[in-house]
């Protein structure tokens with residue numbers, strides 16, 4: 646069986662913008678991506694420039710590509726250490742109607758979360774086994790869950806094959822805590838693959854949702870469109886014309902996440918502002934829209950350069966997709 650096309654219908658009206666705001670982090674996880682916590686890229690300081698340029702990008706997609714839902718996902722490093730984060734979230738949610746989400750290790754003080762949680766639609770706390778204080782994670786999760794009911798607060802324990810017992814201990818501790826916020830587990834991938842795990846460990850990870858809120862809270866999240874009605878499958882077409890539906894885990898298990906040379910909707914459905922400000926793919930592809938060198942969010946001439954005409958599919962230059970959403974994105978093997 647050979648898959649030649651993947652189609653993702655649920656992203657048609659949605660643009661996802663990942664914004665990596667630097668590489669400063671207060672943790673040093675051994676499995677962290679290269680350079681993610683080295684402090685080399687400082688947090689952006691020119692807030693007016695970010696406002697102008699990112700608003701321009703948002704408006705290009707809204708006006709020309711019918712992107713009615715713009716999601717901005719902020720990450721780092723540890724993004725809550727960026728002093729302008731609250732102002733950023735407030736501006737882009739209120740003024741441009743964007744949905745703002747964040748990946749954080751959750752270590753900022755309760756004072757921070759009480760002041761800024763309201764400006765986010767989705768707060769994802771990653772639980773890292775080496776340094777995590779589960780009591781603090783629980784305190785933050787509980788406060789947001791109880792005081793900001795429209796904010797999807799969720800935690801994900803990164804399951805580390807090199808510190809498996811501690812990872813399970815953390816997951817089970819959070820699971821047994823009575824407040825029913827979302828709790829998931831996710832494997833730490835090495836070279837984009839499920840390496841080093843035993844069969845039993847994979848079974849534990851496969852059952853990835855460990856705790857969910859009651860039905861009325863879930864319905865509210867669905868109304869607010871911060872979660873989808875169902876966990877979407879990958880819709881794949883084979884060369885013999887079969888249409889298959891698999892979850893993304895199946896792709897990882899079978900090592901099917903390799904699409905080099907395929908034409909991919911990266912740049913149409915999804916783009917990423919990297920740690921140095923370059924506008925590229927979430928997977929690391931630098932040739933977004935077929936450009937030889939990436940545009941930069943910190944370029945004062947960006948509004949002149951980022952015209953609707955440049956937006957088009959990307960030819961995949963990468964060895965593998967690094968996340969489930971990238972695997973699910975529409976793409977086609979044009980090399981046949």
Ligand code: SF4
Nearest residue numbers: 670672673674677682
């Ligand atoms: S918390 Fe995240 S960014 Fe920081 S070291 Fe760990 S994996 Fe890297």
Ligand code: SF4
Nearest residue numbers: 909928961963966971
């Ligand atoms: S690695 Fe990037 S460019 Fe290649 S298929 Fe995945 S998302 Fe698309």
